[in-house]
Amino acid sequence: MKHKTSEMMAMLDQSHVMRYMDELSAEEKKELVDQIDSLDLSVLGVDAAEEERGKFEPLFATTLEEIDKKREHYKKIGLQAIREGKVGAVLLAGGQGSRLGFDKPKGTFNIGVDHDLYIFECLINNLMDVVKEAHTWVPLFIMTSVDNKKDTIDFFREHNYFGYSDDNVWFFAQEQLPTVDTNGKLMLADKGKVLTAPNGNGGWYASMEKTGMLKILRDSKIKWLNVFAVDNVLQRIADPCFLGAVIDSGKVSGAKVVAKAAPDEKVGVLCLEDGRPSIVEYYEMTEEMRTSREENGMLSYNYGVILNYLFRVDKLNKTLKVKLPLHRAFKKIKYLNDDGEIVTPDEPNAYKFETLALDMVKLQDNCLAYEVDRKKEFAPVKNKTGVDSVETARELLKYNGVEI
Numbered sequence: 001m002k003h004k005t006s007e008m009m010a011m012l013d014q015s016h017v018m019r020y021m022d023e024l025s026a027e028e029k030k031e032l033v034d035q036i037d038s039l040d041l042s043v044l045g046v047d048a049a050e051e052e053r054g055k056f057e058p059l060f061a062t063t064l065e066e067i068d069k070k071r072e073h074y075k076k077i078g079l080q081a082i083r084e085g086k087v088g089a090v091l092l093a094g095g096q097g098s099r100l101g102f103d104k105p106k107g108t109f110n111i112g113v114d115h116d117l118y119i120f121e122c123l124i125n126n127l128m129d130v131v132k133e134a135h136t137w138v139p140l141f142i143m144t145s146v147d148n149k150k151d152t153i154d155f156f157r158e159h160n161y162f163g164y165s166d167d168n169v170w171f172f173a174q175e176q177l178p179t180v181d182t183n184g185k186l187m188l189a190d191k192g193k194v195l196t197a198p199n200g201n202g203g204w205y206a207s208m209e210k211t212g213m214l215k216i217l218r219d220s221k222i223k224w225l226n227v228f229a230v231d232n233v234l235q236r237i238a239d240p241c242f243l244g245a246v247i248d249s250g251k252v253s254g255a256k257v258v259a260k261a262a263p264d265e266k267v268g269v270l271c272l273e274d275g276r277p278s279i280v281e282y283y284e285m286t287e288e289m290r291t292s293r294e295e296n297g298m299l300s301y302n303y304g305v306i307l308n309y310l311f312r313v314d315k316l317n318k319t320l321k322v323k324l325p326l327h328r329a330f331k332k333i334k335y336l337n338d339d340g341e342i343v344t345p346d347e348p349n350a351y352k353f354e355t356l357a358l359d360m361v362k363l364q365d366n367c368l369a370y371e372v373d374r375k376k377e378f379a380p381v382k383n384k385t386g387v388d389s390v391e392t393a394r395e396l397l398k399y400n401g402v403e404i
């Protein structure tokens, strides 16, 4: 077994990952060989080559104005779906938060100023608004990484789930993929372990299957899943109006979007690609796409996504066999260097491979773009300072009357 593994590593020019073999105990050796055998090495073939894209067309949103006119109607439909147990929520909390530079799960970050207010707490408070209105709990599935699962669960327990019902919360870990350095070489986490990182936020439904979460879904009445990012502290979760609008539209998915602040804002835009819903990244847009306007003066590609999607479960089941594309991201990742020392880099040093939630949108037949007010619903905590930072999120929390 070990022999086969070392031959394979040699063939792939990756023998260095076994260079500390002699220093390992028999048990550690076996663990390393087993880990290598289980690695998805398809990442070694992923390069920066840009994916070929189809023909883009604008996808217009149901606007704030239109939503306002039908708010009560949509809310009624949404609340009914929640009360009938048809709606679950999936919190994507498996990221590494490398830009924030916070070593623990991002949700455990304390964004409070005068008192403690954790990111997870903000999200639970927001969800509690819906629970109170619907008079029922919304099942909440929390995706973590392998590394931050225990810390996340312990944190929720220590804080008594911030008042949420623990019977309605499930935790599951996403899978890991190997990372490579700038020379395409696998890296080590320690002498007996190849460095791996969470496989991106696109594999959440496949990870729900692998971890038994879909059994829970099957035993429930859940027909819709609202999937959302951990780092937006103003995130409205299982928002009855959004649910109602998507259900009423007859579409199979929905995406919350915000109008772009400027033509060159760095945000992924919801559009159509070869007639299907898709997200075009800002750097993939031509100058013409960025600046093109409709007759009413509005940008043609105007609606940025905020990682808050609604999917129909029966349609998600059909995506389980599809292998999502892997994207490369250059990140700061702690590793073991050639001198056998652990290094915590200040600058990006490694490529991690990620599937993206937006590629799940592309697998849907259609998608309702649902406009929200960015000041009320979009306060991402990505960086320590500057754009989309702790500072800007605090300002937006205050603007919305949240005591920090």
Ligand code: UTP
Pocket (backbone or CB within 6 Å): 092, 093, 094, 095, 096, 097, 098, 099, 100, 106, 143, 174, 198, 199, 200, 201, 228, 229, 230, 231, 307, 331, 354, 382
């Ligand atoms: P980001 O793309 O901001 O990545 O994640 P990140 O790892 O959290 O942060 P950086 O880029 O290293 O600073 C957007 C959302 O997707 C989740 C994150 O937790 C966040 O809610 N995510 C990301 C996962 O759940 N798993 C992943 O592998 C990556």
